[in-house]
Amino acid sequence: METTRHFIESLSRGMNLLSTLSESFQPLSLTELARQLSLSKSTVQRLTYTLLRLGYLDRDKETKKFHLGQRAMVLGLSIVRHSDLRKVAFPHLEKTSKEIGETVNLAILDGTEIVYVERIKTQQILNINLEVGSRLPAYCTSMGKALLAFLPEKQLGELFRKMTFKPYTSNTLLSKEALKRELEEVRRRGFATNNEELSNGLRSVAAPVRDASGKVIAAVNIAVPSSRVQLKRLETVLARKALETADRISFTLGYRKEAS
C-alpha cells in the first residue's frame, strides 16, 4: 500500500489545530496558532474558517481570538461518554475508594504526560487541584511511572528524548538514569510509587491496567496525604489494593493473565 498517498495532510493539520486549542488555557489568535503549528497564516486561516463553519470553533468579535465552539463540546462529551475504559473502570474505582476511604484515580499516557480520565475524590483536602482532563508530567507521578514502565523500549526511548526534568521537590527524580532504575523497580514489583516527588505532602501508589491484548493502556492510583500514610503502608496495603483494582478493571476489559 502506498501509505504516503493515503495520508490526508489537511485533515491532520486540522486535527492538530483543534487539539492545540483544546489544550490551551486561553483563546488563541490566528497568528499565534500559525506560530504554534508552524503553518502559514493563510493555511491557518482556511483551517479555522472551516472549523468555524462547522461549529467546532468560535471567535470573539472584539479580540478576534479563537476558542472552542459548541460542536467541539458536543464531540468531547460524546467521546467521553462512549469511552469503554471509563465506563468499565468507574464501578471498580468507586468500590476501592469506598473500601479504603482514599482518593482513587485513573489516567492514560499522552506523550510525556498523564491525562486524568476519572477521579473518585474523598473529602480530604489535597494540595493540588486536579480534575478529569488534567495533565501532569509522567516521570514524577505514580500513574505516569506505571505507564512508562511497560512501554516498548523504542517508544520509551523516544519519550526519554522529549522529557525535561524539573525539581518539583527534593524527592523528584531528575535524570533519565534515575528514572530508568525506577522503572525497572516498577516492572519488578508490578506497581509504582510517588513519594512526594510532585508535591510535598502527597504520596501515591499506582498499578497498570491492561486491555484484552495485554497492553498497558491506563493506570489506577491511590493518592494519600503523607501526614497520614507512611511509605511502608503505601508499598504494602495500598499497593495491594491498587493492584487488585487494576486487575479487576483489566479482567473486565478482557485481559487474562494466563494468556500472556
Place this chain on the structure above:
Amino acid sequence: METTRHFIESLSRGMNLLSTLSESFQPLSLTELARQLSLSKSTVQRLTYTLLRLGYLDRDKETKKFHLGQRAMVLGLSIVRHSDLRKVAFPHLEKTSKEIGETVNLAILDGTEIVYVERIKTQQILNINLEVGSRLPAYCTSMGKALLAFLPEKQLGELFRKMTFKPYTSNTLLSKEALKRELEEVRRRGFATNNEELSNGLRSVAAPVRDASGKVIAAVNIAVPSSRVQLKRLETVLARKALETADRISFTLGYRKEAS
C-alpha cells in the same frame, strides 16, 4: 472573500467521520462508515487511515471495525475540561441542588437533540439512565423546549423539518403545531416544563442560560418524580428556582438583562 475556496472539504469530511463514530454505540466497519457518510469507500479508507495514524481511531484486528482511539479520548477530555460553560455552571447547579434536594441538569442543543453537559444527581431513583454526553429529543424535554423557544425563526424552521415525533407517553406532543404553541408559552413565561412527555413518572422544569451577547446557549432544569411533585408546584416554586439558577449562570457568563 471567496468563501468556497477557504472551506477545506477533506477536513470537514474527517470531522464528520469522527463525530459519527463518537456518537455510535458500536464500532463501525469501513463500508458502514462509507454508507453513513455518503462517501466512496476509498475516500473513507484514506480518512480512517489518517485518523488511525494520528491515534484518533483504533481498529479491531479480527472484525476490522473502527472505534475511537486514545487520542480521541485525550481530545475529548481536554475539550470537556476547558469548557467555560461547564466550569461556570457547576457551582450554581450544585447550590440549587443542595437547596431543593432534587436533580439539576445542564444541557445544550445539537440539531434536534439535547446533549447533557452536567448532572447533579440526588439519591432518588429516576427511571431513565442519563449521564454527561447523553442525548435526548428536544421536543419532549423541558431543556429542549427552553432551547428551541429562543432560536431564530429561520433556524427553528430548519429544525422543524428534521423533527420526527414519537409518542413516548400519552402526554407527548406529536405535531409541529402543538410544539409551536408550547414554545410560544415558553417564551411568554420564560421557562419550559415537561409533564410526563418523555417518560411516565418524570416531570421537569427548565430555564434558558444566556451568554454575554444575550444568545441562549444552554438550559438548566430541575427533574423530579411525578409522584412527589405536582405540576402546580413545578410551575411555581421549582420554576422560580430554575430561573434563578439560569440567571446566576447567565450573569457569570457576562449576560446583562438591561443590555438586551
Place this chain on the structure above:
DNA sequence: TATCAAGTATCGCATAGCGATAAAAGTATG
C-alpha cells in the same frame, strides 16, 4: 466450489489546498 461482500491497493486526473503576497484594519507611539 462458486458467489458475494468487505477490505486492500492502484492510478490517472483535475481541482482542492497551498503559500506568497497585497490590501485593509487595528494598535501603539510620539
Place this chain on the structure above:
DNA sequence: CATACTTTTATCGCTATGCGATACTTGATA
C-alpha cells in the same frame, strides 16, 4: 494626528493532493 508596525482579511497562480473508479485479495456462506 501622522507614522510605523502588526494582525487580519482577501486574492490568485500553481501543483501536488485528494478523489473516485476500479482492480485485486480476502473472508464468509451456501
